[in-house]
Amino acid sequence: MALVLNEEQNMLRDAAKDFCSKNVAITELRKLRDNKDETGFDREIWKQMVELGWSGITIPEEYGGLGFGYTGLGVVMEECGRTLAASPLMSTAVLGSSCVLLAGTDAQKSELLPKIAAGELIMALALEESPHHAPHRINTSAAKSGDGYVLNGSKKFVLDGHVADKLVVVARTAGKEEDREGISLFLVDSGADGLDITRTIMADSRNAANLELVNVAGTLMGEAGQSADLLDRVLDIGRIAISAEMLGGTQEAFERTIEYLKTREQFGVAIGSFQALKHRAADMFCEIELSKSVVLGALSALDEDSEDIAKLASLAKSRLTDTYNLVSSEAIQMHGGIGMTDEHEIGFFIKRARLCEHTLGNAAYHRNRYGELEGY
């Protein structure tokens, strides 16, 4: 397991850090929010990210991607996490491309992956049906109809759902709610008849949407009813990728807070000289060091296709959820009154942290799963 970055990955990190700080600083997210931007990200910046190769970072070269691996994806996600950069990276380059790569037919891969890599296609994964992550609790139904399927049901919290060109919809072709058997993946055009997409305005100013599906035509990916394992792997990739993003946000919020502790004076001294704050800061530092290790370990497990991917994904998502929540909350507390103001950027992190928490399973979900994977 590689727990340090190699030279190429370090160069990618430096390039990503440079790009994000210059082009997608938090001021950009604030603009999108204040302008009530309909897309929810800047297409021009997305185009530049595509030119840097980020949209195809894990897509094999034969399909027009970079084939740079998951650790490469991780360092990009981490840097985007630092500046809270809004982009379809998660929805398209992580979740969408993984669905196609793992579940798509050869024809689907040849058609869709080069388009994703070229930035010509935005995708979204329509999974959740309740306010809580429950990947196998699927009621959306898919019934055979002629050559294809018709889908009925509703979906929540679909990242980039309102701007996606194509959606991957998780639906049930057989079985009862919670059964693994019967879970299938379908490709659905965003303009399909009977598909109603409503954008939801979330606290972090990033994109999500709800879907209503009434007799919507879908194309099967993978084998009917047998996609629970594939879906789990796609979700693990997503969990690890978002953990990397969370690691970036956590570190940024922490560093900004430490800086504030050094400069803010009360009682005639820097507040960072107070042991009540020092110990909490040092404790957070330790949690962040452990967080770096689990993210690197999980990314490296994906690159090595290790047997521990599921456990490491849950370890990373659970730990990063706890750490990002802790650090983003403490960041507000340690900034005091100014931390409560919208004018100050520190408040953006706590909002993103909680949205990340509920993306693909919160800490308790992943602790429960970790225990199951360990056999108790």
Place this chain on the structure above:
Amino acid sequence: MTDLESFRAEVRGWLEENCPASMRTPVPEDEIIGGGSKQVYENPEAKIWLDRMAEKGWTAPTWPTEYGGGGLSRDEFLVLQDEMARISARAPIQGMGFSMIGPTLLDYGTEAQKREHLPRIVSGEIRWCQGYSEPGAGSDLASLQTRAEDRGDHFIVNGQKVWTSGANSADWMFTLVRTEPQAPKHEGISFVLIDMDQPGITVKPIQLISGSSPFCETFLDNAIAKKENLVGKLNHGWTVGKRLLQHERSAISGLTTGGRSGRFDHTRSLPEVAKEYIGMQGCKLADAILRDEIVKNRMNSAAYNLTQRRAMAENESGGTPGFVTSVFKYYGGELGKDRMEIQLKIMGTQSLGWEGNMFTEEEKLATRSWLRSKASSIAGGTSEVQLNIISKRVLGLPD
């Protein structure tokens, strides 16, 4: 075959031939070998095993061969550990000679000091103890008052040290003493090595809450320390002493062994114990709240182990003395305590037995280990001291 592969083959062959059968079993607490003149070898094979390993220098595998060490590279050392683990070979000897004063002498000792002291650690001839804390100098170690007066070719030392682990079985003590009482407290301290076998030294064991007595009080009453045993410059002992603490914290955190020997390895894992004492309901432990506590501890341990591996990968030379040791000392200490508290909850009153045959050995060990685990956030610098070090040295927060 690469050099490392042929080294592995050589090690495997040598261990097969030289590791006695009774040394291939988990070692009970009372059979751990610390060496020194007071060590009793109840199992003669323990002495044979020690002598054979010492002959190869493999009791201190990475120390240079000119001081009796094995001269192994980091990778070779890991191979040796792997191969020993493969046949469950016991560590032939362990103690502060290896984990603390040896590495410190390699950093700061004179050539003569290294040649004098290191080979006798490697062979197990000399056992060391630590004279740091005093009744009035715990977390504020630099306020220590044990006085060493210059008498030409030697010092006369007077004072009292506490928490001198294993002082009653040690031959030598490395100690911090005050040599310049007028100087600011960090600048009047020297690091000296003292032969324990002299009339001026008295040792009294201290009984702990766990019932055992690993620590002592050591009284120095006109004890003599030769000048040649001053390590580092006069009045510059604080620098040497701090370096030793980093080695100590590395050892406590399992850093020097690459995370392969956690401190509670001799006990069963929490889920195993819980399956027996709590039972399963379907495919989950029957107590949902306790299960969550167990999972949390397991996940934190996994993250901790990955961090040990990352620290080693980042510093190929291994060991990583430096600020990072405070992260491990703090987190590892808290994790170990947490684990024992959970084990108590799992075993219930069976984990609170003190003695007698109504409790299994594992249960009685749990009681004692739980109490002893409380020291893991105190000894070697408290958790609070580690947090101070991190906030000052790493985060740069002001005093």
